[in-house]
Amino acid sequence: MCNACVIDSVKRSMLSRRSLFTGAAATTAAVVAAGLTSARPALAAGSGKVADLTHAWDSDFPTFDGNPGILYEEAVNIDKSGYQLYKLTIFEHSGTHIDAPLHFSKDGMSVDEIPAGNLVCPLCVIDLKAKAKYDANAMVEPADIEAWVSANGEIPAGACVAFNSGWADKVATPEFRNTPDGNFAFPGFSKAATDLLATMNVACIGTDTLSLDPGNSADFAVHNSWLPSGRYGIEGLAGLDAVPARGATIFVGAPKHKKGTGGPARVLAVY
Structure with missing residues (x-):
């Protein structure tokens, strides 16, 4: 050839x-x-801005039980070894974190089992500041949801519905957790509100406080109904002032340790 x-x-x-x-x-x-x-859900068609809805946290960050949520122990010293790292002891429900269904049910979905599609959600933000200004244990009620829908349109299926009570601004003060006399006091959802959201096929609810329930709750009604239904919650959100009431997409960086009842998460919103 x-x-x-x-x-x-x-x-x-x-x-x-x-x-x-x-x-x-x-x-x-x-x-x-x-x-x-x-x-x-489809990604938000926005300007491409990113808001970090996550608090940076350390052992001083307020927790529900008052104990440090994260502890550091030096494992490798840079002066001795040329690099450094820490051993961390982390309690699942500290900082900005997820409550998985397993948190309030014996056989519910663990944090690693939450479908990835449920961790990327249209974000709907309910402004609770006016109510929380006069009532530290203010609640999102069905009327607040109905008012949001009237102003912004239907809540999309698979959404994350969060409230902005302004509580994130108190995170460095005792008032984030307690009244001056030491009683729990912070806003939350009412069970009637989350029952309504469940009928709308909402994937998760979010708060800028320590709990899904208000601080004065005696029965954790929202935890006991919302989580066992197979849905999850996010507690301790930050930065909600930066995002619109509707139109953002939330990305929930959930931990993926097996049999986890929840855990600290990096939560971002694109809008």
């Missing part, structure tokens, strides 16, 4: 393979695009 024939043959082979790979790549891209288009 002549050299020119060999060269032509190689060229034809390369062009054929290039077409094959180009076609395969195009097919893959189409599949991915179709998956993103059909994903629930």
Whole structure:
């Protein structure tokens, strides 16, 4: 076979393979695009801004039981070893964190079992500041949800519905957790409100306080109904002033340790 024939043959082979790979790549891209288009929920069509809804936390960060939620122990010293790292002791429900269904049920879904599709949600923010200004144990009630819908439209299925009570601004003060006489006091959801949200197929609820229930709750009615139903909650959100009432997409960076009842999470909103 002549050299020119060999060269032509190689060229034809390369062009054929290039077409094959180009076609395969195009097919893959189409599949991915179709998956993103059909994903629930769709990403917010916003300006591309990102809000961090997560508190940075350490052993001084307030917790429900008053004990440090995270402890540091030096494991490797940089002066001795050239690098450094810490051993951390973390309590699942500290800082900005998730309550998984398993938190309030013996056989509920653990944090690692929450479907990934439920961790990317349209974000709906209810402004509770006016009520919380006069009542430290203010609650989101069905009327607040109905008012939000009247102003903003229907709550999308798979949404995260969070309230902004302004409590995140108190995080460095005793008032984030207690009244001056030492009683729990912070806003939360009413069971009537979360029962209504359940009928709307909401995926999760979020608070900027220590709990899904208000501080003066004696029965944890929301924890005992919302979580065992297979839904999850986020407590201790920050930065909700930065996001609109409707139109943001929340990304919940849930931990994935097996059999976890919840855990600290990095929560971001794109809008």
